[in-house]
Amino acid sequence: AKDKELIRGSWESLGKNKVPHGVIMFSRLFELDPALLSLFRYSTNCDTTQDCVSSPEFLEHVTKVMLVIDAAVSHLDDLPSLEDFLLNLGRKHQAVGVSTQSFAVVGEALLYMLQRSLGQAYTAPLRQAWLSMYGVVVAAMSRGWAE
Numbered sequence: 001a002k003d004k005e006l007i008r009g010s011w012e013s014l015g016k017n018k019v020p021h022g023v024i025m026f027s028r029l030f031e032l033d034p035a036l037l038s039l040f041r042y043s044t045n046c047d048t049t050q051d052c053v054s055s056p057e058f059l060e061h062v063t064k065v066m067l068v069i070d071a072a073v074s075h076l077d078d079l080p081s082l083e084d085f086l087l088n089l090g091r092k093h094q095a096v097g098v099s100t101q102s103f104a105v106v107g108e109a110l111l112y113m114l115q116r117s118l119g120q121a122y123t124a125p126l127r128q129a130w131l132s133m134y135g136v137v138v139a140a141m142s143r144g145w146a147e
């Protein structure tokens with residue numbers, strides 16, 4: 001119950017500004033694993049992080065990711081209801097060449113964004129709460145990926 005309060009409380013303001021926070025997260029992701037940039041080539045240039053984070057398709061993906069997190073936060077009492085959606089999402093990422101290990105790197109980037117955005121409010125219990133929620137999301141995506 002404490003975990004859910006921590007997550008909901010911290011997402012309240014972040015969730016209202018999805019794109020800028022998502023951009024912080026993905027910029028960090030590309031620092032941690034620059035090879036992931038190549039999976040975002042779409043039709044436009046995405047040679048450098050800067051090119052990439054300013055392309056409309058990329059910003060759309062950032063929004064999609066943030067909406068999945070938003071859905072998880074609003075279904076904290078019933079995460080299994082997202083199972084089918086997440087299985088399918090994992091399958092789609094398998095198809096576009098994303099490895100399941102990369103989902104864990106996204107998790108690190110998510111924590112980095114939370115730390116930067118929340119400042120003092122980023123505490124060990126909050127970090128743990130987010131890690132476990134993200135872990136449930138990634139576990140379902142990974143099952144879909146492997147099916």
Ligand code: HEM
Nearest residue numbers: 036039040057061064065068069092093096098102103106
């Ligand atoms: C779709 C890449 C992580 C949510 C896609 C697509 C690509 C992609 C290339 C297809 C094109 C597009 O729709 O933009 C990646 C990479 C990731 C990553 C490289 C990290 C290593 C994630 C994560 C989430 C997510 C962690 C959510 C928690 C989505 C959604 C779609 C999508 C909702 C749209 C699926 C649909 O068409 O129904 N991703 N993705 N992605 N991604 Fe990701």
